[in-house]
Amino acid sequence: MSMLDWSFVTLLSSALLFFLFALFSVALSIMTRRKLRPLKKRPPKNKRKRKQFILKRRKFEKQVKRQRNSGIILFVLMLMTTGGAFYTRHYQMNNLNANDSESIVQSYYLLDEVELQLSNIKNNENPQKSIKNLRELSLSLSSYGARRAYQGLTEEGQILLNRHFILLKELGTNLSSQTVDSLGNTDTMEGYQKDVKKVKDSQKKVFKRFKVNEAALKSKK
Incomplete structure (x- = not known):
């Protein structure tokens, strides 16, 4: 307890x-x-x-x-x-408990880093290093599949948070098998950038619902 x-x-x-x-x-x-x-x-x-x-x-x-x-x-x-x-x-x-709060904060920085690595690959800025970083990030995102929102939250809050965890897991699972060549395809790259945006839109809903101060998170980058 x-x-x-x-x-x-x-x-x-x-x-x-x-x-x-x-x-x-x-x-x-x-x-x-x-x-x-x-x-x-x-x-x-x-x-x-x-x-x-x-x-x-x-x-x-x-x-x-x-x-x-x-x-x-x-x-x-x-x-x-x-x-x-x-x-x-x-x-x-x-309100988020300590574990859920930590998960949301970590995923916030992971998503930003994923977005950066995708941008580096798209712009051909040291793509081999970026794909390696991306695989490590994808493993961290995939781990969210095992997480469940605190059951003391309202049903609406649990559904919102669990849905966000699932999106994080799916993004990580899909990215884990990508290579520099596959992401070099314009359609594939745009597809993953859209996926990141989709997860970030879900993140905004979570932040709004649980009153997470995004400005404070940005200042700690």
Whole structure:
């Protein structure tokens, strides 16, 4: 379980405990009020009994006030922890976890590098070195086929992310068998450049959905 999973479970469990303690305080308050009810009548005239009567009534009044305040505090704590638990869950469902975030960042740089190597081959700039680099990159992209989006995300988020991982895998698998000669064919080269663009379009959707700061990624290149 991730830290957010533990936070959600802890907050929800705390909310349940606070709720039970609040109910217990309310129940005690009701019981004390019942004990206090007979003491609401006029105190006895006997001085000693009158003093005991008043002391007992004040004692129960203080208990009722203390139990009522405890119930209110516990209820407020229950609301706060419940709100915290649901906020944590909402955050989990709509934000990338550490593993998915790392995968998206790595694939961002891989795609840029693939695009660069294809451009070098197209422009005949040290094509042998570029094809070697391209094969290494394609292996990294192919590994995305084994990745699955975090199941705590919304169904829509999981589908979007898994579809992007599949596109990355397919691009890597297709590129792995290419040679300088095959990529020297204009149609083949244009086809792969279109494939890269397709994956980058998918990447933009992922960035938009999960609010990934592309400018920050560019600045780290």
